[in-house]
Ligand code: UD1
């Protein structure tokens with residue numbers, strides 16, 4: 001369909017209005033780099049593409065190559081001397097009859113716009129056709145203005161404007177279709193702007209007009225062709241994309257309780273019947289199953305959450321898998337490389353790192369599980385810590401199925417707690433516990449009969465003494481007094 005059409009994408013600019021050292025074209029919009037919106041669209045439309053790169057060329061080139069199996073050509077603009085000069089730098093790649101030239105910073109452009117521009121261009125036998133939009137915001141300063149006067153038409157760049165904008169707020173979108181034969185001649189006729197000393201692609205319009213050549217415009221909704229020159233414009237475009245993604249998932253049966261403050265990346269998928277709470281953010285290639293509940297302020301990053309999972313508020317799950325019917329959170333952090341099998345509960349203030357948790361496991365309070373394998377139906381008591389790091393090396397903790405770990409245990413890795421074993425509360429487990437055994441590793445309790453009264457008396461004496469000498473009464477002083485008396489009496 002597009003056999004006689006090729007595309008040139010301009011991506012060599014310095015991004016100076018971003019006030020950042022990297023190219024704006026690799027800034028992400030809903031998880032995908034800006035430049036890939038255009039290159040992927042052209043790939044989908046099967047249009048041969050050449051990218052003009054210059055500023056930060058290595059970064060852009062390797063990003064694009066990583067996503068396109070090398071079928072994109074690269075032209076090089078060594079010095080950034082304007083959009084017209086960038087087109088000139090791609091000259092050796094001009095092969096087809098019609099050349100689509102696009103700015104790299106217009107990521108919301110659609111297949112339908114490119115196709116309609118091409119059809120109109122062909123039907124009207126134009127030498128140059130370009131996309132326009134209308135925007136009445138007088139602050140809209142970063143666009144070239146399309147000025148038509150009788151038979152004359154030209155684009156005046158915002159930077160070069162000498163007169164106030166009138167009521168015509170027709171702007172140039174930065175998307176052009178040009179006949180190769182015309183381009184080959186007209187490109188040599190571009191002249192430097194007096195203000196910026198750059199060559200502007202936009203001057204091709206005036207050149208065509210002076211040569212009495214057919215020029216066509218194609219008008220679209222401004223939102224589709226928003227260019228991104230500043231961080232504010234990036235924010236505005238991302239808001240549009242984000243709303244588009246969320247509306248799509250609403251149509252697939254997903255309930256967003258406060259859609260205006262949710263963020264869902266482009267490549268995320270969500271199953272129907274799932275409900276997403278306020279402030280939830282879902283990043284990268286996360287896959288959320290059917291009928292899940294993701295409560296407020298949780299973040300799911302690059303993770304797979306299967307069906308019927310409840311993720312309670314303020315939970316962070318990174319690059320991990322959670323299988324069916326689990327309850328995770330609130331305030332749970334599951335770090336990269338972890339998996340949680342079905343029907344498990346991992347709740348309040350529990351941190352899991354690089355660990356595999358079996359099914360039916362309960363880890364409900366204030367626990368750290370690192371570099372561990374936890375078998376099915378294990379119960380881990382409150383305050384348990386796997387001591388996985390000795391300052392040099394990470395070691396593994398293995399807790400086999402049906403084991404029961406008492407509260408406030410320290411499991412010093414490497415260690416294996418056998419199938420069905422028990423550990424007593426407060427234990428420091430330093431060696432393996434055999435299957436079905438019970439391990440107690442804590443000092444024996446001593447009860448001193450009536451000793452509470454002795455402590456009270458000492459406590460009263462100490463505070464009286466302190467108030468008589470005018471010293472400020474403070475509990476650490478009194479307690480140390482009590483402790484020294486206690487050791488003397490022992
Ligand atoms: C450009 C248009 C303006 C239009 C607007 C739409 C020109 C002179 N102006 O302005 O009429 O309304 O886009 O968004 O074309 N680039 C290069 N080499 C360079 C300079 C730029 O490759 O030497 C690339 C940039 O990386 C960018 C694209 O060309 O992807 C457009 O450049 P930019 O500086 O954003 O132009 P605008 O000022 O937005």
Ligand code: MG
Nearest residue numbers: 105227228229
């Ligand atoms: Mg721009």
